[in-house]
Amino acid sequence: MDVVKCSPCNLFDHAIIKSGRGGGGSSNNNRGCAALGVSRSPSPKIRMASLRAALPLWSEAAARKLEDMAKSSGLDQAFGEFGAGSFLPPAATAALLGLALLCITVAILHKHSSKRRRNNLPPEVPGLPFVGNLLQMTVERPHRKLTSWSNEYGPIYTIRTGQKSQVIVSSPELAREAVVAKYSSISNRDLGSNLTILTRNRKIVAMSDYGDRYRMLKRMVVNNLLGQTSQKALHVQRENYLRIALDGLFDELGRFPGSTGQVNARDCIANFLFRLGMHQVFGRDIESVRVPELGAEVTRWEIYRVLVQDVMKAAVQIDWRDFFPSLKWIPNRKFEDGIYKVERKRSAVTKALMEQHRQLSRSQQRDKCYCDVLLDNESHYSEDELLLAAWEPIIESSDTTLVTSEWALYELASGPKLQEKLYNEIKRVVGDERMVSEDDLPNLPFLNAVIKETLRKYSPVPILPPRYIHEQVELGGYTIPAGYQLIVNIFGIHHDPKRWSNPETWDPSRFLGVEGGSFDMGLTDMRLMPFGGGKRICAGMAQVFYVVPMIIATLVQHFEWTLPQGDMDKRNVVEDTVYLTTQKLEPLQACAKPRVPRRLPSKTLNAVPSNNKVPEHKH
Template sequence: METYFDPQYFSTMGFGTIVLGFLVLFFVWRFLMNQRRNSNSPPAVPGQPLIGNLLQLKAKKPHQTFCKWAETYGPIYTIRTGASTVVVLNSIEVAKEALVTKYLSISTRKLSRALQLLTADKNMVAMSDYGEFHKMVKKYILASLLGANAQKRSRCHRDTMIENTTKCLHANVKEHPLLPVNLREIFKKELFRLALKQALGKDVESIYVEELGKQLSKWEMFDVLVVDPMMGAIEVDWRDFFPYLRWVPNKGIEMKIRRIVSRTSAVMKALIQEQKKRIASGEDIDCYTDFLLAEGKTLKDEQISWLVWEAIIETSDTTLITTEWAMYELAKSSKYQDRLYQEIQKICGSEKITEVHLPQIPFLNAIFQETLRLHSPVPILPMRYAHEDTELGGYHIPAGSEIAVNIYGCNMDKKVWNEPEEWKPERFLSAENLTADLFQTMAFGGGRRVCAGALQANSIACTAIARFIQDFEWKLKEGEEGDVDTVQLTTHKLHPMQAIITPRNSL
């Protein structure tokens, strides 16, 4: 989940009742700006008094706007979002300096009001501030779920997921051979099943939620645990930009987010309670919930609930985005599709490809990396907060600044990438890029806060892509090639990819 800027709420705000307060703030703002000009500050994007650059970000694609500004102001510059100064980083060099070298100065999170509520005030690995809690829960999730040894133990679940997905695709083709398939609809269901197995030890078909007073089916749970929170995460309360106006009511958004949080909490509480009953009966399962209940003695029930939910939602969403974009690009290009198929055949022959084959197919890794570069599932990393004065890119960054790492901007930098707007997997087969480094594109962050799920994302996406190409020839439905619209502030494809698939005869 991400923190984004959406100033549309501000544009409808009534100014009349707070004009005097704004005038005072305007003179304070001008004084502070004059003071800043005397220091070695990054270039500032010109904005308007008080609101800064908010209205310039109305297009809901801030990562693209940031990238355009980088062409004028350089790889590091500042913008104003109401009361806050945001330092925007648009190159891999300054991003790595922030995430690695100067990490201890900017290791805390800056969350919107929506994300504060959705994460139970940072009770998640990805959204917690760096400290003892973060180090403890990251150790837990690596040991039980996402680390190399844990991934080996759970490989059977991922193998089953890939097999189920391809079976569904074959069934679709057999039943409707001339109709396009909706890969997203099939794949997301199997990913959710995988997430439940890893987190809870089994594929939960339904659960009675006492607080909601009803039995929820699996796909009702999917909406509550994945769809609704993801949409809630991109809701922006204009008061986030003006914390001194927190007293002004904005009940619509507040009530919407609290309802999402309440329903998510109720479902997770019911799921955890079922696991406790199973454990009490003597049934032991190797899953994340059991590990947390056994090892996390200092964790409260609410913290365990949110940590398990984090594992479910993150398995279910970002890997889906990357896999769908990769298949979209491959379905556009018979050249790349045929090349990957030939490399798979060379290694596997008549054997079905699995995770053990992945290191032997460098072109597959190149496809994965190039998709992350052009269609990063997280275009802007969750905001950081400089809690002390520091320096980035040779500029002074004062305490209190927010730090936005624009991954999209880093990966569209023409000084680093030739024709960055084009999808060219072969760029990752050059001598300097021919490695399996998951962090070449910064899509998983870097430094001590590097994404714990990078290994699993790579395993699932690469195996799925390879198996889909091994089993089928893919061709986009007519009119699909130019459909690259995304959902609001994210890089989630707005419309599911529609493709005609033809089974291959080699297996």
């Protein structure tokens, strides 16, 4: 028997059969016959013989029941019952259903392929039905997977993650076209459920939709905290906390004089950055705060965990429904409860800190700070905006700045010759009698190159948060429909071998000379864009170029850094990222050997946090 088309009537429209005993009949009479393996012949004998010949294909019980019905009620009744699916065994049902789904999928893919050709879309990475490229993204770090695809499909291509389509760009020219030239069509973030909850529906500068509220929030934080003028005014605070950190490091090493000098460099840097960030926002060095909603006194390191670490962990939790918007109605309580718990604790601690700040008299020992600016303009903000405006500078200075500082120190500890080159530059400019200061930074080109090369190889955020394309746009010669997401692969741009020689090698010398000074860090030139680019460039960029160089310069000036032998052996297999940023997978454990017996004196005489003021706040 040669089956031309086989389908049960409840899944397909009709069946056509060719049988050695005969065939024919109307399409209605043939329904179900092909799956059974019999045809509707005018001769009852032939029809009964065909039925008996096909019965071994089915379960014994179903075959017996079907044959009994054929004898007692006639073949028409038997064929009608079969056509309704009454005798189809479970295994056959599953197989035929799978065949039906396969046919549907092939039809959808064919239609999708035809539509792509008509719409002039970029090349598409092949994926699986329904899930697209989602499973492929779990094989390795997403930014590395996207980079490997750009090597195969070019600097612009598309992928699908579930029901969402993304266009990926991995070249500076396309990045500039997307975030500068076509900004009006691609200006807003497309956030997942976790970030929507953590930002209370986009109420922070980094994640808010572009518009009047975004401009107001960004202007406030730049003019009064993160801009060049404010950051210059805060240099004494930074120097004070650096002195405190260095004194603490000397004390720790002094307690164990015969040891290898191994320290947790991440904790050392994180402690400095968090205390500095809290002081800039709340005007003092905070030891603890009473949190009524938690019913407890929360210490500094507990505050750090709640405001920074827990939030960064929650930011990478995945809600599978984000990839299938049509299934948002399905509950995912475990995921939501976990994110909301982190958000509630973050809000409770921030609220307690602001309330504590309100209660402090201006006569007490604290500096003019960003929280004062926020409270003076309280009437312009909602409660959510006020809390998040106080929290956002703390997490940005405590996490992304930490990532860059830790990787720079790791590379210098791994490369003694490059570390010695930096130390000699500092010694030549500063001498042996005092600590390096921010006034020295313009005269330390190799230090500047160290920071830029670290930002290239270890961009704090390797992939820009997705932007939503809200109207059809031309990009790279292709037509991108509204509804797609745009993803700029910063890691791919910074590791393109066509633009960077030996991109996996950390080599600060590439940023020396005239060429090294031509990078504007993403304002218009996207060859190096660790802070994003265009109008949505990171508001904290100026702070990074004050804080990170001073951390690295003072640590190298006072200590010789090396990796423990075990870490040196593993150097070439280091993984790069965890959480939302490219944070080192394991905290940096490094050996610090003092170059001088104690911390060098600084230009400023005060060793305690000063009462320096930020400029009058601007609205």
